Amino acid sequence: MADTTTEVAQSGAGVDTDALFQQSEIAADYVEGLLDILDLDGDIDELVKDDRPIVEVVGAGLTQLVGPAGATLEALQELTRLAVFRKNGEHSRLMLDIGGFRATRRSELQALAKKVADEVAQYGNPVRLDPMNAFERKCVHDVINARKDVVSESEGVEPDRRVIVSPA
């Protein structure tokens, strides 16, 4: 993690950046309280990026909070969003990352999406990817949306929802 300082992306009109920061602050307090009880050391960074509050926890010994395939991280993110809702009544799209798990997963998925997109563009057959959670699907869609030769959509119901990549 290079820049750990507060970072604000250009936000569209009508989005209240202060409110988003407030969400990340509530979330950070909630997570920090848990780390204290568990006697875990972690640096907590709060930022707002693409109109989305983000809380990143960095430190050693945090894999227990990530869990198998990120299951514990997803659970903690869900609870953290509820904590924000309880405090200010806003349904938050807050993203929680711990130990760089999402960042790593995103680069894996970007590589996968590129490989699949190239194959689809070359052979012209749609490809169905493995089931993924919302975060993972978005990582794939973002890569596909940036290209003109392929399109993507999600189909199915959680937890079996998956991305399909097709020729444009």
Add this chain to the structure above:
Amino acid sequence: MGTPPRSPDVLRPALEHLVKGIVDHPDEVRVRLVNGRRGKRLEVRVNPDDLGTVIGRSGRTAKALRQVVTGIGGRGVRVEILDSY
């Protein structure tokens, strides 16, 4: 790479913190550890008005709480959610 079991002395306040942060009546949250015949369990008591929040739609929030308890070293410790009265 499982997490080594953590003392219930830590699991209890950890769960209490997680629940207190999401309810309207945090002062009424009580978590206690019970050594039952079928193993250890954490009993969560909340104001009846908060019961729906802590359980969540289709048990989603309760499941998230259980997932975190398991993750932080409480594998095999059950989590039960009750209303306090």
